[in-house]
Every structure is written in C-alpha cells, then in structure tokens.
C-alpha cells in the first residue's frame with residue numbers, strides 16, 4: 001500500500017554533535033530544535049510483493065550509493081519490526097538544497113520512517129517512531145513531534161527519543177535560512193562526528209550542555225527571546241569550536257557565513273533582536289520573532305553573496321499526506 005509523509009527539517013537551538021553509540025545513533029547530549037515550515041521532505045513508500053528489490057529515487061537530485069545504502073538499512077530495520085520481507089519503492093523530494101547544512105537527512109529519515117510504517121499498515125506510538133527515525137539520522141527524531149522539540153539523549157535506545165515541548169503555535173519564533181552556498185558539504189555530519197574526541201574542547205562542551213538545555217527550556221517556557229537567542233548563538237559557536245579543533249579540522253564556514261555572522265552582531269547593537277545559528281554547512285539561520293521579520297529581511301537584502309532566503313515559521317511534525325509522488 002502506498003503511503004506518503006511530509007516531514008519538516010528542523011533547526012537545532014542546542015546542537016547534537018557526537019555519538020555515544022554509532023550504530024544506534026545515541027547522542028552524547030540532549031538537544032532542542034524547532035521544526036521549519038518551508039524546508040521539508042515529502043516521501044512516498046510502497047511496500048509490495050511485486051518488487052524484486054528496493055528502489056530509491058530522489059526527484060530533484062541524485063542519491064549517492066552511500067545514501068542509498070543508508071536508506072536501505074533503515075528499510076531493513078523497519079522490515080524487521082513489521083516482520084515482513086517485502087521490498088519497497090521509495091520516491092522522495094525536498095523543498096530545499098540537499099547537503100548544505102539545511103538538514104535534509106533529518107526531514108528525509110523522518111518522512112521515510114512515517115511513510116514506511118504507514119505503508120506497512122503498522123501503527124506505532126510517536127515515541128517509537130522517533131526512535132526508528134533516530135537510527136536513520138540522529139536529528140531526524142526531532143522532526144517527528146510538533147513545534148519545539150527536545151531529544152532526550154538517554155542511555156539506551158528506548159530512552160533516546162524526542163518529544164514536543166511546545167506546539168508550533170506556541171510562540172511566533174522564525175528562522176530565515178540564508179543560503180550563501182549550495183554546493184554539497186565536503187564532510188558529512190556522520191563522518192565529521194566520528195573524530196569528535198580529537199577536539200581538546202569536547203569535555204568543556206559536554207560539561208556546559210546540561211546548563212544550556214535548562215536555559216533554553218526556561219527561555220521557551222517564559223518566552224524570553226533574548227535569553228533564547230543568547231543560548232542559541234552560544235551553543236552554535238561552541239559546537240563549531242569543537243568542529244574546528246577536531247583533527248582533521250572541520251571548517252564549514254565560508255566568507256559569506258562570516259559576513260552574515262558579523263552583520264547580525266552589528267544589527268543587534270542597533271537594537272534589532274536577531275541571532276544566528278549554523279549547522280554543518282555554510283548557510284546561516286537567522287532566528288527572530290515574527291514582529292521583527294520586515295526589519296530582518298530589509299537588513300539581509302543589503303548583504304553581498306546571498307543567493308536565496310527561506311523564511312520559516314515553527315511547524316508541525318511529520319505527518320501523512322494524501323498526494324502520492326508516484
């Protein structure tokens with residue numbers, strides 16, 4: 001039976017960088033994110049006896065062999081759970097460029113997991129779905145629940161799941177994703193995290209994270225935007241500090257990235273409440289409240305090197321949709 005799911009990308013306010021267990025994708029720390037309304041993946045899965053093999057097609061790009069293998073590994077885990085050995089046809093499309101730090105693996109594995117279980121007619125709890133999505137790509141578990149989401153690191157697979165802290169309607173926080181570069185990133189997040197322990201600053205990061213999770217949760221609870229923005233920027237810079245001091249160093253920033261970071265700090269001095277965060281790529285997410293959107297967009301337009309801006313509100317989590325891709 002064909003089933004189609006739409007899943008948002010998410011932007012981490014407190015980042016996941018490093019695994020305690022690579023196979024299960026258990027993270028070294030808990031993380032917090034917001035789902036993005038305009039950056040999402042739609043995936044149709046059809047498990048059927050008619051197929052002799054799995055086929056995986058990306059409509060607006062090409063999957064590498066590695067990405068195909070990883071998708072098949074996810075299908076295998078799902079097949080084991082549904083106790084069925086049918087092959088699947090998977091067709092998928094993204095609304096945003098792949099491999100640019102816009103977290104296509106999060107929305108991709110979230111949509112795949114939801115569509116695959118639905119195609120097999122298997123109903124799981126949301127918690128269980130987040131656990132399966134996590135094994136595909138860690139950050140994908142955060143794209144399942146609604147709005148503002150906490151991924152509990154946990155010590156076991158069952159304990160490492162994501163849940164909603166607040167719905168997407170709770171607070172009008174926005175994320176303008178400023179695209180300065182659409183080339184594939186050179187080192188994937190999975191590969192990059194493998195050498196995290198070579199950074200002499202990892203221990204300091206891990207020691208600071210529980211406090212940051214608390215500050216972020218409290219800023220959300222009180223809708224205190226300056227505390228939220230400060231902790232988001234602090235954690236972004238801290239994660240990149242660890243990345244940049246790994247051996248070999250991982251430097252995802254380009255000139256365009258740094259131009260925007262400097263500009264944001266300058267705009268804040270002028271009184272505009274906007275903060276930046278960056279994942280494993282050169283593109284920059286600007287975080288602000290809805291009432292400041294016009295002012296933020298006016299400012300971005302003055303910058304050199306901006307290719308595209310994707311303006312996001314907080315969004316619902318992964319869900320089934322009626323229109324299939326094939």
Ligand code: DP6
Nearest residue numbers: 012015016137138139189190279280
């Ligand atoms: C920098 O979830 O892509 O975006 O589990 O290896 O697939 P894998 O990693 P992935 O890592 C995301 C890293 C990040 C920070 C974040 O989103 O928390």
